[in-house]
Amino acid sequence: MATSLITYATVVFPLHGGDVRAPSAVFEQIFEVFLLLGTAVGVVVVAYTMYHALKYRDDGSGTDPYADKVERPEMGELPTGGTGGRKVFYSFSISAIIVVSLIAWTYSQLLYIEQGPDPAQEEALEIDVEGYRFGWDFIYPNGHTANTLRVPQDRVVRLQVTSTDVFHNFGIPELRVKTDAVPGQYTSAWFTANETGTYAAKCYELCGSGHSLMTTDVVVMPQDEYEAWYNGTEGSAGSGDQPAANGTATESTSLGTPTAGDVATTGGAPA
Template sequence: MPTIITGVTFGVLAQTGLIPRGTRAFVFERIFEVFLLLGTAVGVVVVGYMLYNAYKYRAGGGRGSDADRPVLGELPSGSGGGRKLFTSFFLSTVVVISLVSWTYGTLLFVEEGPEAEDTMEVRVEGYQFGWRFVYPNGHESDTLRVPRNESVRLVVTSDDVFHNFGIPALRVKTDAIPGQETDTWFRAEETGNYTAQCYELCGSGHSFMTATVVVMEPDEYESWYESTEAGGTENGSTTGETTAESDPGGALAEVAR
């Protein structure tokens, strides 16, 4: 029941626009902006209050009586019976709880992703030292091709050792674990080529373990997907740009020397 209530609450907040929805990159940018703005506001208030008191209780300056100046080792007076302390604690509590709740609701969306029926699924298999992408029709490729503005769910695993699949430009990152499956999702708003990398030290060829992610127009992607064969394989990129080879033997041989 608490989970249902929490989900409904965050759903309502999402409809009001308080919790951002969109691509992963958009959501993480909103989180950064909120923390930046809130941190800046708190810093301005704290530093401003400190400077105000430093000026108010400064030495000299023809201020006259120093009866109300704080004295080292004595408890301050005139605080209104602790009202300032209570107010500061209350405001701090409100800010922290609000920020934690908002961040949790935002990251909950990132974690769960869009509904399954609204996504296309691609299986990602890591191996030393490359990536294999398997599409629903069984087609395999070392280049990940996806349509623009469509949510893509990646089911990630490993054939040998621990890897970590990530596309930094699209804010995607998840573990590739032998014998287990993890999943993540993303949606790209702009066409073009992106780079996927391994973020888990997995051997001597770790730095060569990259792959090209090609974001295509939807109709172009549909034409490409219909031309693929079930169980067929595709090696290399056909976009005219150089991509890292799945088995960088020459580079590894050079390292071995």
């Protein structure tokens, strides 16, 4: 019943990227929680230490100000009294609860990153990514292939990433998306961009002499502009996009391994 309601709601009120948390927002939240909790623990520990260091400091008088309040053990005598280890038990229990809760919460957030926002997948934009030495091909649902990744703002984008030659790793640092590009296999990743602009996609797997030049642009466009651009690519194999800023990527209509001429154009021979 619940699944049917979710499916119905998804069809009637389609979810877009603006309705889900972006991976970048999730990682920022994890960082903020760890930062605040670490700061709070540090303040408590330092304050507790300084309080006792000042309260029980030696005032230089040579006398014990607590001689009439406590019974000091003699040499070789086991100390008595105290709280029976209750302070240790309480402090250990509280610490364990905090640590276990933090681990469970962090795991749930990372699981969300791994699986993606399931209801929103009905409206996700599926793009195939193929890495080669030393560039990237982006294949859209209509068959259009480009070297520059263009995506709409506030829309879930799912990437299916592979490689045509050696191991690569596709990553967009500012959008917190990263996945391996393995020859003969597909790995998936997703993201949503809440702000328009141009971001950099890079290879994070040492793949040869042109590895450092294997970058391209990721252009996040307003949805109406993206739809106009996408409609203009209908039935076209090439994109008409300009090569990436570093000049390493060229327009390609072939999904195979680059030829010798391609390698020369992209800035280096295979390692």
